[in-house]
Amino acid sequence: MIGLLRAMGVTLKTMLRKPVTVQYPDAHLPISPRMLGFPALLWDSAVDEPACVGCKVCERYCPTDCISVTMKDNPLAKEGKSTRRKMVDDFQIRLERCILCGICVEVCNFEAIAMTDYHEQADISRGGLLATKDDLFRMGRDFQQRAGIKVTPGTPKLEAAAPPKEGSA
Amino acid sequence: MPEPRPVRRGPEKAEPVAPVRPDAKMEALLKEAFAGFGAAFGYAVDEVTVTAPRERIVEACRLAKDDPRLRFDYLRCLAVTEYGDYFQAAYLLFSTALGHKAMLKTNAPKDDAVIPSVMGVWRGADWHEREGAELFGVTFAGHPDLKHLLLFDEFSGKYPMRKDFPFEETVDWTPENDRPWSRLPQEGS
Amino acid sequence: MAGERGVETVDMLLNMGPQHPSTHGVFRMILKVDGERVEDAEAVVGYLHRGSEKLCERENYRQIITLFDRLDYISNFNNELVFCLAAEKLMGIEAPERAQYIRTIMCELNRISSHMMFYGAYGTDVGVFATAFMYGFREREVIQQVFEAVSGARMMHSYIRVGGVAQEVPADFVPRVRAVLSGLKRGIEECDRLLTRNEIFLGRTRGIGVLSAQDAIDYGCSGPVLRASGVPLDVRAAEPYLVYDRFTFDIPLGKSGDCWDRYWVRMEEMRQSISIIEQALTQMPEGAIQTPVAKFGFVKPPKGDAYVRAENPRGDFGVYLVSEGKETPYRVKIRAPSFCNLMALRQMVRGSYLADAVVILGSLDIVLGEVDR
Amino acid sequence: MEIKVTPDRLWKGESLLHKSGAPGVITGKSDELIAMARKSSLWPLTFGLACCAIEMISTYMAHHDLDRFGIVTWPSPRQSDVMIVAGTVVKKMAEPIKLLYEQMPSPKWVIAMGSCATCGGPYTRSYSVVMGVDKIIPVDIYVPGCPPRPESLMDALIKLQDKIMREGKTPRA
Numbered sequence: 001m002i003g004l005l006r007a008m009g010v011t012l013k014t015m016l017r018k019p020v021t022v023q024y025p026d027a028h029l030p031i032s033p034r035m036l037g038f039p040a041l042l043w044d045s046a047v048d049e050p051a052c053v054g055c056k057v058c059e060r061y062c063p064t065d066c067i068s069v070t071m072k073d074n075p076l077a078k079e080g081k082s083t084r085r086k087m088v089d090d091f092q093i094r095l096e097r098c099i100l101c102g103i104c105v106e107v108c109n110f111e112a113i114a115m116t117d118y119h120e121q122a123d124i125s126r127g128g129l130l131a132t133k134d135d136l137f138r139m140g141r142d143f144q145q146r147a148g149i150k151v152t153p154g155t156p157k158l159e160a161a162a163p164p165k166e167g168s169a
Numbered sequence: 170m171p172e173p174r175p176v177r178r179g180p181e182k183a184e185p186v187a188p189v190r191p192d193a194k195m196e197a198l199l200k201e202a203f204a205g206f207g208a209a210f211g212y213a214v215d216e217v218t219v220t221a222p223r224e225r226i227v228e229a230c231r232l233a234k235d236d237p238r239l240r241f242d243y244l245r246c247l248a249v250t251e252y253g254d255y256f257q258a259a260y261l262l263f264s265t266a267l268g269h270k271a272m273l274k275t276n277a278p279k280d281d282a283v284i285p286s287v288m289g290v291w292r293g294a295d296w297h298e299r300e301g302a303e304l305f306g307v308t309f310a311g312h313p314d315l316k317h318l319l320l321f322d323e324f325s326g327k328y329p330m331r332k333d334f335p336f337e338e339t340v341d342w343t344p345e346n347d348r349p350w351s352r353l354p355q356e357g358s
Numbered sequence: 359m360a361g362e363r364g365v366e367t368v369d370m371l372l373n374m375g376p377q378h379p380s381t382h383g384v385f386r387m388i389l390k391v392d393g394e395r396v397e398d399a400e401a402v403v404g405y406l407h408r409g410s411e412k413l414c415e416r417e418n419y420r421q422i423i424t425l426f427d428r429l430d431y432i433s434n435f436n437n438e439l440v441f442c443l444a445a446e447k448l449m450g451i452e453a454p455e456r457a458q459y460i461r462t463i464m465c466e467l468n469r470i471s472s473h474m475m476f477y478g479a480y481g482t483d484v485g486v487f488a489t490a491f492m493y494g495f496r497e498r499e500v501i502q503q504v505f506e507a508v509s510g511a512r513m514m515h516s517y518i519r520v521g522g523v524a525q526e527v528p529a530d531f532v533p534r535v536r537a538v539l540s541g542l543k544r545g546i547e548e549c550d551r552l553l554t555r556n557e558i559f560l561g562r563t564r565g566i567g568v569l570s571a572q573d574a575i576d577y578g579c580s581g582p583v584l585r586a587s588g589v590p591l592d593v594r595a596a597e598p599y600l601v602y603d604r605f606t607f608d609i610p611l612g613k614s615g616d617c618w619d620r621y622w623v624r625m626e627e628m629r630q631s632i633s634i635i636e637q638a639l640t641q642m643p644e645g646a647i648q649t650p651v652a653k654f655g656f657v658k659p660p661k662g663d664a665y666v667r668a669e670n671p672r673g674d675f676g677v678y679l680v681s682e683g684k685e686t687p688y689r690v691k692i693r694a695p696s697f698c699n700l701m702a703l704r705q706m707v708r709g710s711y712l713a714d715a716v717v718i719l720g721s722l723d724i725v726l727g728e729v730d731r
Numbered sequence: 732m733e734i735k736v737t738p739d740r741l742w743k744g745e746s747l748l749h750k751s752g753a754p755g756v757i758t759g760k761s762d763e764l765i766a767m768a769r770k771s772s773l774w775p776l777t778f779g780l781a782c783c784a785i786e787m788i789s790t791y792m793a794h795h796d797l798d799r800f801g802i803v804t805w806p807s808p809r810q811s812d813v814m815i816v817a818g819t820v821v822k823k824m825a826e827p828i829k830l831l832y833e834q835m836p837s838p839k840w841v842i843a844m845g846s847c848a849t850c851g852g853p854y855t856r857s858y859s860v861v862m863g864v865d866k867i868i869p870v871d872i873y874v875p876g877c878p879p880r881p882e883s884l885m886d887a888l889i890k891l892q893d894k895i896m897r898e899g900k901t902p903r904a
Contacts (some may be wrong), residue, residue, distance in 0.1 A: 099877035122887035293578030409857035431782035465853035
């Protein structure tokens, strides 16, 4: 009898407890500012050009070879508007194979790539998971706006924490 | 409010750590115990390695286990490594009673890759030997059941951990090799 | 063959897995049963053999950390740590003190989250279908949020580096971990009340799958499986790595080596881990978190070989690293604790009831990612 | 609470249902109604392969609770509709997966969760890994990430529900 009452007590206590469930499509579990989402390219709004110069260092260091980069001459550099002599011609990330390790961000010398908070990228075809240069800039700019990252050439590398990202809820 | 970036360039440990050397007492002990084996001695950072000829490796292992001064009753690991023209099996030993450790090694040439099995000494050598046999093609003579453990029959005669076994090439997605079934209505299987 | 009453009987072969809800992944067991008794069991592994050891030979030391994350995918920090310790041992360097404390805290938190996962899965094996899982994961999720705040990833952190850790912990790290710990203490008590002294649970686990100390040592078992048999071997105490020699903690030991002991040892270990983390939080100094070598990732250990082992949630995780002085290691052999614990399964299952086979397998707490590598 | 808007390349919020005047009454073609019934009770096969399985379990558990979507795990392929391939598919496991897929009754859907199931992920260069589960069985939704967060998986399931509705709308060939 006492056992039964005690069991009822446990049930009652549990019933009155606040649920921990997060109602997903409407709410989202809090995202850490350091969250590693899919990488995207940042935009140097001071010169209005990509911060990436296409040096291929991320391509070399990517453990899964999911990045491919090509480089071209920067037309703005000839006019003297930019300090970057080269710029990125084409940049693709195969998000399907990206393992979100952050090595590309670590090795980048130009602060041109960042781990964004994009993570809900499911698609019905593998083709949709191939992020082209435009996709990456779109993701990157959106993220930059939300997180308030400014890219200036010649700044020291990110030392410790990535800038906070605007998670929801 | 953005969290300030904690940049900390504190004093870094510049002075090198003193090289770790194994216990001299252990070394002397092993040299004494394995005196009659024609064994070579060396170091693996902080462990003493004893390289015994493969004909006598079972005997050496049994000695290591039964000798009251050594009492290596715990086989930590058995690692097969491929070097130039020979395979090396490393038996990493530990004594639960005395709390010391050592490394036993033996070599087998590539054209005659046979090493006697030590399963009679430690039963824990079982799967390690099967793994070494299928990944490197080293035959552990005397093992009761040397069949595939991790791989399957397609790999019979192929030893993927050998250095000459190639890595696969990645196949990138292209519109041509896309599988369009995801856009089609479902059919019965 | 003729049975007791002259009735012809045949042994039946029963296949379990590779897809089976209670095999903890893709593990296959071929059981030879005589009625309800298991006469023999054969473990078939390799359904998750991904060739990590081979892949390690083409990637550099920074990239390999990502592969080690995915070995024992429930205790990622511990795996990374062992590989980094192996490389550090070959290079003769040591991480700064603060980094060592951060590593310790993360590894112990990971031990708790791993044991919580075990708690849920084991409850399911014994028959408490989703309830135990729900409670275990409720605690686990809180820990994972701390992991995410520190490393940026919920599971595959790649946070520990050769010569330190990747980045400084967030500003609110210490109070946050303390809050998590006090929540965890309550959570563990609750989990304890739900299962530990439950009569049905005791009936299912007491005296089942007994493994003697002698056998456990002979098979090379480690971790809670070994300690449940009464062997006081804990790498944290036997060969202290990191800063474990500065903490006081108990090594919970089982008496009989049955399934309940293995469960109990893990529950106790969680409490010990909490105490270790509390000590580490008080002792944690300020200072650098990386040696210069870790900053750029150009790690080139000199020629030689080294073996390092550390106490993972599942046992003694070892890495035998052979370097030729290049950017990529020459050979990486991973000694996975589950791999060795699984060898003893046959011994334990033999002679038990068929229904207990699942309970025994669950009590080993295997992770196929590291069994098959 | 802010609503997280995910960048959606596929469907631009197209309304799939015809709401009639009366509250709580929905009219539609029978195909659509069947599709609605299907999408509201997706039973995934409990089938974890590797690391992603842990995040998949996380998704089922208290913090995320997939039961809200009518998604209940089922340990047998005979009664399941969805197969979430969570983890690395190695060559030794390819045959069992095919068998499981064939045991599931039609209509059935497959979600390739994580980069290993999508294309091999970090193990593309390995000798024993199948480069994507779509080499052996048809895949409906690919979820990138290693492992995908629970939210990514839920997002994929919502997209799958959308896809099922679209299949209900399009006449079969």
